[in-house]
Amino acid sequence: MTDTIFALATGSLGCGVAVVRVSGPKASLIADRYCGGHVTPRQALYRSVSDPRDGTIIDQGLVLYFPGPNSFTGENCLEFQLHGSRAVVARLFQALSAEDGCRMAEPGEFIRRAFENGKLPLTSVEGIGDLIDARTESQRRQALSQAGGHLADRANDWRETLLDAFSLLEAEIDFADEGEAPSDVLPQVRLILADLLTDLQSALADADRGERIRSGFRVALAGPPNAGKSSLMNALVRRDVAIVSEYAGTTRDVIEVEFDLGGFSVLVSDTAGLRETDDPIEMIGIERTEREIKKADLVLWLNDVRSAGSDRDLGQSDSLRVATKMDLAEALPDWADVGLSVVSGEGINQLLALLEDRASRALSGEPPLVTNLRQRACVTSAARHLQSAMSHDGHGIELIADDLRRVSAELEALMGRIGTEDILGAIFSRFCMGK
């Protein structure tokens, strides 16, 4: 018999409402015994909740019962909405723990059961995880679309397209001699595969954006020592995260802070100032700065307005040249794109507007299909096998079929229908109890 599991689905206690979720074969029995009589499925009922062993009333609140398989987990599901009191929840857990075959859920176990019972594809599980973690509007939109099966639906379409190609190929192979099979299916198969490849590639082209929406648009503050990077950092995120001093080389390590800018998650990092040095610790900091510059979607290159600017080549990174300490100068120098002063506050809003514009250009649009590395790896392999399939001619028709089997396997893995336990374990470990 499958265990019946329970857990607190809401956050910390000492609040208005606590939701306790129960899932498993015994949920229906518990509904009837704890809630003073039969609980009609799919209705919110206001009931006294009591411990059936001694009749103690634990609390009063709403109870909802969803019989499996039409429930979140696919099993019988019961939800208690009680007062958000530590004592109430503790008393209910005490009673539930005493039931045979009933135990506390492990982290992520509810959603895992939903996945195992075929209620959700793996990509939706990931989407729900992202939704719970979402901090900005763009993350929320993207996660919701993933949770709603945006990618899973497309992957299903791709699988069906693949089946069309497959059936043509296999008919040509296995029924070649029976006179009823279509002959020379290759041109048709190639058309189908070319369309599919275009689809996969465009999903991949957008994958960067998906990952950036999740992890944030990366802005690196870089420049020579004492250019005012840390001061700008504190001004941007409106709190003191970086130590500011008049001494050059104060910042040794990279400090990274996330903030919401117009609905986009922006990750801004303060870095060690770049200069020639013999100090081994500062050298490590400078190395890290270089790495940060490479990773960044946008580099803000800061220089004191009184300096001659900098002719450093920032390579491929998108960058803005920022003149700092504008309160000490009359006019914006030629080398700067924007000038600001954290002392007077001038230029800060202008910079924020510029940042929002860059982030928005990089991240906005319809939610992308592929939003994390696992998904990207599956789709990338699928596309690679598809390209291999398209490289054969009619003499290698069985090789085309073999490659397509692998494309299909990658799409199955994408949806979690096949896959290793490690990957599943990693995904489900993101969820805390009761999700």
Add this chain to the structure above:
Amino acid sequence: MNLAFDVIVIGGGHAGCEAAAAAARTGARTALVTQSANTIGVMSCNPAIGGLGKGHLVREIDALDGLMGRMADEAGIQFRMLNRSKGAAVRGPRTQADRKLYRLAMQAELRDYPNLTIVEAEALELLADQGQVTGLVTSVGRFVSGSIVITTGTFLRGMIHIGDERIAAGRFGDKPSNSLSDSLLKHGFDLGRLKTGTPARLDGRTINWSILDEQQADSEPEPFSYLSAGIKQRQVSCFITRTTLAGHRIIQDNLHRAAIHSGAITGRGPRYCPSIEDKIARFADRDSHQVFLEPEGLDDPTIYPNGISSSLPTDVQAAFIRTMPGLENVEIFRTGYAIEYDFLDPRGLKTSLETKHVAGLFLAGQINGSTGYEEAGAQGLVAGLNAARRACGKDAVTFGRDNSYIGVMIDDLVTRGVSEPYRMFTSRAEYRLSLRADNADQRLTPLGIQAGCVGFVRQSQFERKIERINSAVTRLQNIMMTPKEAGELGFSVNQDGVRRSAYELLAYPDIDFLRMADARPELKDIDRKTAEQIEIEAKYAVYLERQAADISAARRDEALAIPSDFDFLTVAGLSNEIKARLSAIQPETLGQASRVEGVTPAAVTLLAVMLRRHQKSLRMAKA
């Protein structure tokens, strides 16, 4: 007559012949019980052996020293390698077979087969005691045996349908086995019904051949058997005609009179081998279907019109047939018919083809829901081999999806069951590129030698072949060329300075063995067959490596055995539905469990953990 046998085989069709011969070859005193010794080896339906997937099975039977390949080489009158223009993995050897020659060859082979006795009798009742087979009651007496193989084909409660006419028969002119059906029911087996069909037979002397398209045999016919030196019989042609709209109208007007459409037949027929009335009803938009006119024998005027099996009344069939070009004035020897017969759900079988319900009882062929001579023969061989091994107290030999089409077929049958007669296709094999008709002996003969079903002649011939291949591969691997040297010989190779062996160069699409041997005359003495096989392996090398990786991953699951008394109901965390499915099938390995319909990857992982725990606790208990 000896009244006790190690193994008794019931039925003398393709499954029965292979079962009896395999059991006898493995060293068991074996009886083949058949209603009539004259019908041993009869081809009840089409006069052909092999095809795509099927030809692979024949090669595998042959690799295990079975009979079908050699018999087909004796009787073959139109050898063709199907898919010749495609890759080696999907080429299938096939031949039209002279019905009489095939039957006589098989009868001659079995008459003198060591350890084998042929008994002419009807099998009436299976005897079993406490779930173990003990013997067989026949029309000529009672036999004692602990291993019995049933291969009754379409004979179990066989019922022929021609229009609304119904004839109890196992095959046209032969009576059915009804008592054996009753006996199986009494032992607690559930019987289902399946349907198949056969077309009318035509008098070739009344066909206007001159207007029909001809299909010739291959100019260089390739035998099935690794033991056959060549082809004996004269090769003849098949001809192709087509159905016409006039004919379609006749069938549409009389659809209600077809047994399949009138509701008289309850059993499911094969989708991929439909009757002509089915084709016309289902593909109403097609205005013509191809019909192959296949000769039944060299000195036999009978023609088998492949593609028009039917359960329509005789007059409708005749009128329809005469609407086809070339057949306007054809005489019909015998009308086509549909036949329904009993089968047992193959999910009740172990992979050894022994029933889970009654120990010592093995089933092979159409009784397991398959269709086709080759499918039947391959199962017969496995059942006969394992019946013999059981009689000698040895463990069963099983075949895997990774080593043979035999393994694919048996796994499909016992794991997924059937909803229509099961026919082999190359697309059923996920490791298709590794399971080829050309390497069946390399895949299976060593296994057969170990299992005890391969005779001395084949063993030594096989060993010589392997030596030839190994020595040729070594020679090719020892010839090293720089890209410049390869270029001078006319091979286009990346000028990257990397030295490559002649073996590696064979993987290039435009370098074949002949070009290599022209360039390096010391290779000229490698024979054509050996060269061909090395070339195939070289061309597929990248793909074969990939499949080998898949296979070794899958083997980890196949290696995790599930004890036959393992209780799936005790595995916490499995859904009730999955528990029920697994309990019903009681898979033998984790790999098999993973292929049971509806079993999720998560369930497989859970099961793996439980099995390892189970094994550990068993070891602890022993220690």
